[in-house]
Amino acid sequence: MIFFWAFVVGGLICVIGQIMFDVFKLTPAHTLSTLVVVGAILDGLGLYEPLIDFAGAGASVPITSFGNSLVHGAMQEAEKHGLIGVLTGIFEVTSAGISSAIVFGMIGALIFKPKG
């Protein structure tokens, strides 16, 4: 069941992205930046976590969840340390995506050449 909903919700988030590409003629960078901000706002309103509970990877794999976990990390730290935690906590939860992209980027550059 969770697999079905992961597919549907994940697919629908991508459709929103495609509409931003094709109808509003945004570049990929603009589209993805917007989606991240939307994810952050949704989590600020407490709406994104329930979506992850509902759709699993369907909500946690799209880039919107990046905004969500940034807010999450900052929020956790802010609860512990007050305002200063807002700054220190931002990368608390999201480090995996960024660090693995950096590491695999470096490895990729070592082994691969662009195919064209």
Added chain:
Amino acid sequence: MFSKIKIVKTYLLILIAIGLCTGCNGNHDQTSNKDLNNSQVSKPISQSVSNQVTENIILEDEISKVMAVNTDKDILVAIKVKQFDRFRLKKIENKIKSDMEKQYPDYSILVSADQKMYFELVKLDEKLQKNTMSMKNLQKDTKKIKSLMKEQS
């Protein structure tokens, strides 16, 4: 230039493969082998409390499956929530937990809809049914599950 790159390439691939294998397998093996050694168990551990809990919780509308295990101090409950009620997952967990705390004030209670919790409790339950588990091991396992569930990402 090219051959050098190729050598680096193979080394890296091997390193990655080794890293992936060892990093992940280590934990796994430890947990599953432990119980086999201590299989000389005397009397079955009473699961009447958890059976009762299971019967009660399954009556809730939002719940599709329940799995519960208890020791003399703890009750661990894994629930599966119906798909469209999963939006309220946290609330449902909390509600069931507070209901149970009233009902069983002597126990420390852990309620979770986490998949991991469910898988683990199913394994524990099987062992309990086969009667291959001592109280000590059960306590050890519940302790492990509890600490696992406390971890945040």
Added chain:
Amino acid sequence: MLVGKRTWIFENKPVIISTGTVGGPFEAEGEIADDFDLLHADLWLAQDSYEKAHKILFEEACQKALEKAEIQKEQVQFLLAGDLINQITPTSFASRTIGAPYFGLFGACSTSMEGLALGAYIVNSNGAKYILTGASSHNTAVEKQFRYPTEYGGQKPPTSQWTVTGAGAALLSNSGEGPCVTSATIGRVIDMGMTDPFNMGGAMAPAAVDTIEAHLKERNVDPSYYDLIVTGDLGKIGRDVSLDLFKKHGTPITEEQFQDCGLIIYRDGQPVLSGASGAGCSATVVYGHLLNRMKKGDFKKMLVVATGALLSPLTFQQNETIPCIAHAVSIEYGEGE
């Protein structure tokens, strides 16, 4: 001799005595693969960067042209060439190898005809005996600069075009056998306020139409004078729009007569969307395929209109529009000799 405001008539008839064209693996699968002098199976050309491969492409095109005419590179008086890369380094670096006095040109994808027009002018006025001119582009080197990294997954819309990997060079002389360059019209920069960098054909069409109409008017000939009017890289959209504009302006150019290099080079079914583009597109198709057909006698007079979009990634990001240009050169063969 200048006629009108911007058309040169070359009464001494400079001759294209030989040409050289080089293509990449994607062109080898295309419609006119047989017309290339040299085709590479490897996009890297055994170099360690695409920019170096780009340089080799142009070097080889020049060498082929010289070989075929049996001319030594020391005999070449001037080299007029360019490409799309920042500061046209591939062409300049190739010129370092060739060693001839060198004018670096930038007219985006119109560079091929910009070079041919200037070269013909210099030869016509006895400024030189041998002039080498050409243009080149390399798909991935250009993509890297103008778009995204080649392995980046960005969806290209159906209006976008495929940059040609190829180089074309032509050797011009005041005497010899071959097609003659008879006239040239230099384009103005035309900006219709288009902003979509994935729709170059639509942006460049007005520049092509402007140059073609000015050429016909100033040379005082009817479109039917030419057997073929061929644009550089308008693609499907740009060609359709140009035909619309001709119809609207009442210029009697027929659909059969009006072709586009960007639609000639590849086969149907190659994933090129709206067609081919790039400085190498008009250079390879004209200096290879079209001149070969001309020599076979398929047609006698053609007007080549290479079109260029004068944008950079920077101007696009700063929300500037896309100014465009087109240069027309008429090539004739087999008459008056």
Added chain:
Amino acid sequence: MSNNKKKQLTPVQQEYQELQKKRETKRPVVRNCIKAFLVGGFICLIGQLIQTFYIYYFDFTDQTVGNPTVGTLIFIVMLLTGFGVYDRIAQFGGAGSAVPVTGFGNAVISAAIEHRTEGFVLGVGGNLFKLAGSVILFGVFSAFVIVLIKTILIQWGGM
């Protein structure tokens, strides 16, 4: 914004753009959306499979499984990008392959591979976040603002 631009156009330019629009190949929005749905859904499905696999066989919970799942997906993307497959998938899937975290990985890894010729420090290092940097910038900044507002509301608003 587009209205603003329209106003600055001369009548000739406007007239031409109208004419051009008729000939411009329209983007097949509906077909693209269906493709994006299928490809995006499929990537999320794979994510879910990996996630369940990690939860079942290793000591990860729903809370902690996100990191290894993302790491694994990006590892797979490195291979697909390096072998020149991901850009083909993207031409078919559009946003379906760009929006999942795999698209983020692809943006970083493709830039790294591409600029290798300029050396590891200036090329790879300098261009790694050429495309993905804006996602990090806006993600971090918006998260900062949102949490700041929320914290202030909680601390002083007594929420």
